Amino acid sequence: MPLTVDQAHYLFAVMRLGAGARVALFNGRDGEWTAEVVEAGKKSGRLRCLGQAAPQLDPPDLWLLFAPIKKERTDFIVEKAAELGCAKILPVQTEFTNAQRIRQDRLQAHALEAAEQCLGTYVPEVCDLQPLAAVLKGWDPARRLLWGDESLVGPAETLAGLSPGPWAILIGPEGGFSEPERARLRGLDFVTPVSLGPRILRADTAACAAITLWQSALGDWR
């Protein structure tokens, strides 16, 4: 298979691989494959697949909705969602979200890098920024929404009683959700508010904790 300029640069200029070197490949569908370098050029190259090294591991049908915060913490949330096993990542604009746009391509590259680093074979799609109200308006109620409600500081509910199936997790920005947003969320049948313990967590910490709790109760960590 032929390589793109970026891939050739990384393998042959950065990693300094030559013909005959072994490389692990994944395309998001067919698991991990072992390949051999056949041609190594400055801007191009070719690999030959030798065989499958590991089966495809898809995450459960879990989406993460989060309000983008500062650059480093937004990067971090995308990385952790990819590592902990989310199928799709939806940045959403809430009333207290400062971000007007996101670098979708950069965040998608972060998700890819997280999968590569952790020997994953699945890269979650990172969607473009959308207003939370619009996302909720078009929501399929068959997908339940676990809402990290920062007003519920206290013992974390156990998620063990919830039923498996398509889910999403919603994490707010610093400052939480506005009162109209909270009223809207409370009025939606598919929304389950949840506490994340007796301490107030930053948005990135809340995302990690909520995904972990969901994965261990309803996901593929069971």
Added chain:
Amino acid sequence: MPLTVDQAHYLFAVMRLGAGARVALFNGRDGEWTAEVVEAGKKSGRLRCLGQAAPQLDPPDLWLLFAPIKKERTDFIVEKAAELGCAKILPVQTEFTNAQRIRQDRLQAHALEAAEQCLGTYVPEVCDLQPLAAVLKGWDPARRLLWGDESLVGPAETLAGLSPGPWAILIGPEGGFSEPERARLRGLDFVTPVSLGPRILRADTAACAAITLWQSALGDWR
């Protein structure tokens, strides 16, 4: 109460507070207090306590042992351990740990900042770097040790069957533990190996996930 030079600089030069302004105080023992600025100087100042705003919230008796990794990720682990509720943080040197020393003062300041940001009233002590072997040698077996064993990639065990009490969590460096370290850990009665799901996690992700699982099963998130 009198302020240090750093505190006065932060309140009066950075935050530009003046006499009469309200400030939230905590000392790690007596909860959160509301205070008023009485004197605001360039390098000094005085506050007067008005009353307690929130009771002290101590974390459960949970320690985090981790092998320091790259600077940003080490900072991150300390921050998340403080937010998620650890009582003490012990950086440990394993065979595959590159770090020979840590900036203990900087990490302690990170733990303090995390508590301030999250309206916490407890700051976990960050110990200096110690060899894992020495820590295990002096270990009180009454404290159980939950070992994030990266060889156990698969369904995460439920922690619900474990007994409460003093615990610690051990997270390895990138590259995991050496075979002699693994044999040592497997031979210790107070050690419980645990899987953190079917994906390989970075050390910082593993620390967040393990603390979350422990808190929800055995800690104060119940």
